[in-house]
Amino acid sequence: MANYTIVAEPDKQEIVITSILKAPRALVFQAMTDPAHIPNWWGPAYLTTHIDRMEARPGGSWRYVQRDAQGNEHAFRGVYHDVQGPERIVYTFEWEGMPGHVLLETITLEEHPEGTRMIDHSVFQSVADRDGMVASGMEGGAAETLDRLESLVASILATS
Amino acid sequence: MSEIFEGLAEPHRRQIVELLRIRERSVGEIVEAMGISQPAVSKHLRILKEAGLVDVQPDAQKRIYRLRLEPLIELDAWLASYRSLWEARLDRLEAYLRKLQDEQASTQSAGASAEEALSEETSTDRASRRLSHGASD
Numbered sequence: 154m155a156n157y158t159i160v161a162e163p164d165k166q167e168i169v170i171t172s173i174l175k176a177p178r179a180l181v182f183q184a185m186t187d188p189a190h191i192p193n194w195w196g197p198a199y200l201t202t203h204i205d206r207m208e209a210r211p212g213g214s215w216r217y218v219q220r221d222a223q224g225n226e227h228a229f230r231g232v233y234h235d236v237q238g239p240e241r242i243v244y245t246f247e248w249e250g251m252p253g254h255v256l257l258e259t260i261t262l263e264e265h266p267e268g269t270r271m272i273d274h275s276v277f278q279s280v281a282d283r284d285g286m287v288a289s290g291m292e293g294g295a296a297e298t299l300d301r302l303e304s305l306v307a308s309i310l311a312t313s
Numbered sequence: 314m315s316e317i318f319e320g321l322a323e324p325h326r327r328q329i330v331e332l333l334r335i336r337e338r339s340v341g342e343i344v345e346a347m348g349i350s351q352p353a354v355s356k357h358l359r360i361l362k363e364a365g366l367v368d369v370q371p372d373a374q375k376r377i378y379r380l381r382l383e384p385l386i387e388l389d390a391w392l393a394s395y396r397s398l399w400e401a402r403l404d405r406l407e408a409y410l411r412k413l414q415d416e417q418a419s420t421q422s423a424g425a426s427a428e429e430a431l432s433e434e435t436s437t438d439r440a441s442r443r444l445s446h447g448a449s450d
Contacts, residue, residue, distance in 0.1 A: 157403055172403055176410035180417075184410055194409040196402070 166277045175268040182239035182262055191217065200227075209236050215244065231255070246275075254282050317384045320364030325349065326357045330380060333367060337379035 157172030174181055184190045186209040192202045196219050205216040205228070216230040231245035234257075242260040247253075256277045263270040277283040321327055325347065332338060332346055344354045358378060361367045365384045370377050 174403075174407055174410060176407075176414055180410060180413060184406065184413065190409070190413075194402075194406040198405060 161283065164280055166280045166283045168275045168277075168283060170273040172271050172273075173265055173267050173269070174271055178262045178264055178269045179239045181269045181271065182242075185242060185260065186236060186238070206230075209233055209242070211235050254278065256282070316364040317366065317388050320361050320366045320384075321388075323357065323360075325353070326361055329354070329357055329361060330366065333378060333380040337377050339372075339375040339377055341375070343378065 157170060160169045160171075161167075176184075184194065188204045188207040188209075191204055191207065195202050195217065200219040200221055203218045203220065205218050207213075207215045207217075209215070211233060213233045213236075214231065215233065216228060219227045219229070228249040230247055230249060233242070233244045235241060235243040240262050244258055245255050246258050247255045254277075256275050258276075259272075259274045261272040261274070263272070275283075321330065328347060329343060332343060338346075340351070340354065340358065343358070344351045347354060358367065358369075362369060366381055367378050368381050370379070
């Protein structure tokens with residue numbers, strides 16, 4: 154199981170996911186910026202990912218199309234603002250199914266004794282957009298630090 | 314679901330939930346344990362009750378609060394489904410990175426044994442060459 158934390162604080166329009174990947178930083182960077190690698194890991198395994206366009210350089214654009222077994226398609230697209238190997242990728246992200254809700258994602262890769270620390274920082278246009286992403290159906294600024302909440306719930310259920 | 318979140322989003326209310334997790338308690342006991350005013354505690358208890366997180370039962374002159382597990386089980390299931398999204402994504406990336414490294418390792422070990430047969434380099438030299446090799450990939 155992947156080793157990571159998700160932080161989504163109430164009333165903020167960002168999500169920060171930090172994870173430790175057991176692989177050298179250059180390889181992680183390559184897996185994220187080389188179109189040949191993307192279909193092998195992007196998105197859930199039950200969907201196939203097709204790379205429509207991927208120009209991993211400042212000013213380049215990208216578009217991935219995911220298909221399920223029934224042939225339904227979901228497309229995602231954006232523009233690369235910055236690509237600095239092997240440490241930094243900054244791009245916009247938009248699901249074409251909900252046009253206009255664009256987020257800015259910054260991926261920072263740092264050397265770590267176990268491999269690479271990846272910090273995935275997403276900034277949404279509004280708190281509502283962020284919460285909509287965290288959970289459709291969750292209203293207002295009631296988003297809680299998911300990790301803290303989850304460990305609280307887990308400990309209550311374990312001891313009750 | 315959002316009521317459960319709101320119920321648990323406030324630190325004092327989480328503290329009340331922690332207290333009730335150990336055992337059921339009267340309002341007086343909660344006020345004493347929390348060190349905040351009775352009206353504040355009552356307000357938090359009302360919100361927790363509206364979220365379905367606590368139950369209240371009268372016992373003589375007291376009102377006894379206890380924790381309800383049902384919404385927590387529901388929340389746990391929801392968090393698990395949300396978490397599994399990210400987990401699936403990161404697990405897949407991790408598994409793929411492992412596969413790439415395994416492939417690299419088998420190519421490199423084939424290269425290293427050929428090198429061994431041909432040269433008299435020390436093993437540290439070879440190790441440092443392999444390292445710089447890895448970094449430039």
